Every structure is written in structure tokens, then in C-alpha cells.
Amino acid sequence: MSKQRATNKQRASDRLQKLVVxxxxxVLEDAIEQDRIAIHFQPQIEPATGRIVAVEALARWDGEPSASELFQRARRGGLKERLSRFAQRKALRMAGAWPAPLSDLRISINLLAEDLGRDGYDQWLLEEIALAGLAPDRVTVEITEDSLLADGRLIAERLGRLREAGIQIAVDDFGTGYANLAYLTSLPLDTLKIDRGLITDLAEEKRGRxxxxxxxxxxxxxxxxxVVEGVETPEQLALIADWGCDLYQGFLGSGALAEQDLAELIQAAAA
Known part of the structure; x- marks a missing residue:
């Protein structure tokens, strides 16, 4: 194949890819518009006491089996940022209306790289937190390591404004990305969430430990x-507790729960 033909073929492939994206x-547009995207909450639990102190908000929809696949679909349809803001707003307003004992829980919401890259996003989020009736210090925002590969200075400024308002900043899926670890000292961070992929064989793998x-x-x-994600066995829990982990998430404690199920779990634990 000639170089020119190869170039033309690549250009055609690129155009096709853009059309697909x-x-x-x-269907998903209508689900967002009609408020058919649910928010479930996965508890974050103290290893030593078993006390639920926080939850991570996760989008759920019958059309896709998981939040990650839902957002992949949203990206293909050009709806990723719209879905992200919808899920953030809904989660915050649900948490803002919680009665005791749910009202003591911190709530974590996930941010996209596109969110942080959008002018005015930090102010939008602060306004949404206020409209939800939440104190900013009850809110944690989670960003992935991939998000940190963009403009580091810009991201640091926007995260800094959120943190100055009282919001905590967590790096999600820590240990799986390719970001320069210098961000640990250059960004205003509060929490590392260790990815579930590093926990799977923890009890058997010496190097993993x-x-x-x-x-x-x-x-x-x-x-x-x-925070350690993906904890599924007592052996894993015993190890991370011994090493000084603050909180864990995983099926050993609880999967992601609908609001009513979360309330019943909290009430049962309190009793």
C-alpha cells in the first residue's frame, strides 16, 4: 500500500471514528431528561469499628450494568458531561435531604477530567452544594489519576478553590494510572483511594502486600x-486494618445501595 493510500485510509478511519463517537x-438522553438515572451509595467503613462514616455516590441505570459502562455509553453519545452533572446534582440533593442518622454521613461524588477542564465548574459545584443544603465539609470529590494528566496548574487552582471552601479531595483508583507521582505534593489532596485491582490477591501475593x-x-x-476499594474477604480486611487503612469499600461490607436500603443498614448498625 502506498504512503498516500495509507494516509487517506487513516483519514477515512478518523472521520468514521468521529461519526461513531x-x-x-x-434513549439515554430521555433517561437523563426524565430522571430515570438512579443514584446508589456504597458505604465507606472503618476497619476497626465497622462504622459507616461515608458513602460514594454511583449512577445506576437499567440500560447498562455498571456506572463505568454507563459513562462509556454517555461518551459515545456526547452526553458524558451532561450525565456527570446530573448525577452530581442528584446525589448532592438526596444527601442534603437525609434525616438523622444518614445526615451524619460524608458523601463522595466522582468528577470527570472534562468537569475540571470546564471554565466555571468549581463555582457551579459550590452553588449546587449550597442549593442542596449541605455543608461543604461533608463533601468529598473524587478524581482519577488520568484526570491529572491534563493541565496540572489549572487543575491545582480549581481543586484549591474547592478545598478552600471545605471540600475534601480524593484521588480515585490510585495505583493504576500513569500520572507523575509529583502530583501528590503539588496538588491539594486529602485522600488516596487504592484501586480494587491491587487488593484482589492480597492474601496470597507477597509482592502485592x-x-x-x-x-x-x-x-x-x-x-x-x-480508602481501600474492593475488599471482599476477612483476610484482606485484617491486613489493611493492621497497616492503618482509614476506610474501606467492598462487598465484604456492602455493595452500592439504594437510598432506602442504605437507611435500613445504618439504622440496623445503630441498633
Whole structure:
């Protein structure tokens, strides 16, 4: 194949890819418009006491089996940012209306790289928190390591404004991305969330134990909290508790719950 033919073929492929990415998804558009995207909440639990102190808000829809696949579909339909803001707003307003004992819980919401890159997003989020009737110090925003590959200075400024208002900042899926670890000292962070992929074989894998323990030790020295995701066995829980993990998420404690199920779990624990 000639170089010119190869170039033309690549251009055609690129155009086709753009058409695929931008194809409308009226079913998902309608689900967002008609408020058919649900928000479930996965507890974050103290290893030593079993006390639920926070929850992570996760979008759920019958049309896709998981939040990650839902957002992939939203990206293909050009709806990713719209879905993100819808889910954030809905989660905040649900949490703002919670009675005791749910009203003591912190809530974590997930931010996209596109959110942080949008002018005025930080002010929008602060206004949504106020409209929800939430104190900013009850809110944690979670960003992935991939989000940090963009303009580091800009991201630091916007996260800094959120943190100055009392919001806590967490890096999600820590240990799976390719961001320069210098961001641990250059960004205003409060928490590292260690990815579930590093926990799966923790009880059997010596190297895995060394890596996770080193991450927790490093976070401690940086005065950061640690949340471990994907905890599914008592053996995993015993190890991370011994190493000083602050909170854990995972099926050993609870999966993501609808609001009523969360309330019943909290009430049962209190009783």
C-alpha cells in the first residue's frame, strides 16, 4: 500500500471514528431528561469499628450494568458531561435531604477530567452544594489519576478553590494510572483511594502486600487518608486494618445501595 493510500485510509478511519463517537443516543438522553438515572451509595467503613462514616455516590441505570459502562455509553453519545452533572446534582440533593442518622454521613461524588477542564465548574459545584443544603465539609470529590494528566496548574487552582471552601479531595483508583507521582505534593489532596485491582490477591501475593503496605505508609507520611476499594474477604480486611487503612469499600461490607436500603443498614448498625 502506498504512503498516500495509507494516509487517506487513516483519514477515512478518523472521520468514521468521529461519526461513531458523536452519534446521538436518544434513549439515554430521555433517561437523563426524565430522571430515570438512579443514584446508589456504597458505604465507606472503618476497619476497626465497622462504622459507616461515608458513602460514594454511583449512577445506576437499567440500560447498562455498571456506572463505568454507563459513562462509556454517555461518551459515545456526547452526553458524558451532561450525565456527570446530573448525577452530581442528584446525589448532592438526596444527601442534603437525609434525616438523622444518614445526615451524619460524608458523601463522595466522582468528577470527570472534562468537569475540571470546564471554565466555571468549581463555582457551579459550590452553588449546587449550597442549593442542596449541605455543608461543604461533608463533601468529598473524587478524581482519577488520568484526570491529572491534563493541565496540572489549572487543575491545582480549581481543586484549591474547592478545598478552600471545605471540600475534601480524593484521588480515585490510585495505583493504576500513569500520572507523575509529583502530583501528590503539588496538588491539594486529602485522600488516596487504592484501586480494587491491587487488593484482589492480597492474601496470597507477597509482592502485592508489599506494594499496598508501601502505598499506605507513603500516604501516612504525606498526611493523607487512605480508602481501600474492593475488599471482599476477612483476610484482606485484617491486613489493611493492621497497616492503618482509614476506610474501606467492598462487598465484604456492602455493595452500592439504594437510598432506602442504605437507611435500613445504618439504622440496623445503630441498633
Amino acid at each position: 458523536r452519534r446521538r443516543d436518544p 508489599i506494594v499496598v503496605r508501601a502505598m499506605i505508609d507513603m500516604a501516612r507520611q504525606l498526611d493523607l487518608k487512605v
